[in-house]
Amino acid sequence: MEATTYSSSELMCINAARLLRDGDVVFVGVGLPNLACNLARRTHAPNLQMIYEAGVIGARPSRLPLSIGDPTLVSGASSVCSMYDIFSFYLQRGNVDVGFLGGAQIDRFGNINATVIGNYASPKVRLPGSGGSQEIAAWANRCYIISPHQKRRFPERVDFTTSAGFLHGRVEREASGVRGKGPLVVVTHLGLMEPDENGELTLTALHPGCTEEQVRENTGWPVRVAPQLRRTEPIEEKDLQLLREELDPQRIYLKDGG
């Protein structure tokens, strides 16, 4: 039998989809999170509810949305509301189970920078900024981060905290009183990192064929390895087929060098 081959994006997308439970209410972003949610809904989580920050609830996109406000999100959705309503009645009120996040930098304690590299007042590289992520990271019950595993993306400390992970440690987040539990899993193309009791991201699983050494080389702090390091389940052909043939046939989000 031929070995299954897949890109890094496909690997991350399928592993992100596995984190979703049937019946979850998910605040969806464009790109890989959108694909992961649609994949989960078409496989193990048929009752997944997709909410988009543009103010769409129960979306059933029939094509791949390039933007977060694509008209396909509205057609066939169960409800549409204003942005103020989606952020207050849905997210702030506690009606969102899962939020997906990404960013230019993710640090040792799961804090995310999507704002600036260098100094805020005189930016070296100006990034897009928070959008909805500051509140999603705080108020969604569970957060998942998807990011390629590269040293520059995983520094010891972010230049700017756009969205709170565990700040300098779990007690600090808990003392702030925010309702969400914070980032529970970081999905990279090498494996999974999860916060330990202190909120520090540690390597808890490797994807098939990936090594601890690769993770160490590509992480900006001396990353710890969980005592029970797992292997993620192999990628199944049927998931790849759904992604490639139905969810992203033009490979807008799935193509990469991996």
Next chain:
Amino acid sequence: MSKLCSLKEAVAGYVHDGDLLYCAGFTHLIPFAAGHEIIRQGRRNLTLARATPDLIYDQMVAAGCAKKLIFSYIGNPGVGSLRIVRSELEAGRLEWEEYSHFGMISRLQAGAAGLPFIPMNQTAAPDLEANNPNIRRVKDPYTGQEVVTVPPLHPDVAIIHVQRADNNGNSQIWGILGEQKEVAFASKKVIITAEEIVEESVIRSDPNRTLIPDLIVSAVCCVPHCAHPSYTQGYYDRDNMFYLNWDKITESHEATQAWLQEWVYGVKDSDEYWQKLGSETHERLKVEPAFASPVNYGKY
């Protein structure tokens, strides 16, 4: 009283140098034609507010209309960065004021509701708050816990694109609602651009769909295809290809200025712009109709 006028007249009458302007619409219904008219009329020193500045403000910044930006996400949605805005910010040539989406729309909500400020729950993310003196904290008088506050935003003028409006400005929107209603009520003057101007009886047949009432509207303009390359739900699709192309065009200053020359200064209005796009683009952006089931309001 009819407030119907041309977009040219509305911009000349209501948008002034130095104004705080909010062109509404979250991805949907972005009034590009109005942005282009403002560029053609040479407005300067505008403060441009939008949750997502999008291509419309990238173009207005490129044309030299802006002195300051108020925003919560400066990306080209689904593509990457807004190159013009980004390079102006990095070069220190453009002032800015930044919020999260919720902070930004809370400012509009406070403005629309006539409140002195609006509270939000804490997010534990300290840095934006530390860098923007408008984001503050007060003690909740009931629990003693701290909440985060933002002040109201009151744009001098809002431009809001809608599917249909009557002569007086009663405006109906469906699809993504974004921050349209909040912007309209928060602003001092409101310009409506509509795909279609309809009889008042059409509006009155479905009052639940009216988002913006005539009493806060200053001018109504019939501007079909106003939102291109954004979209109008049910009328035409988002021109994703243009959003991708803009990323290429703005790689060079010359190409950006040449684009403005050809597509903004070089056309007289949005009709000419739409015709210039050509039949292939028109065909590509066409949408099949999908009607909602009618509702019965009853005769009383």
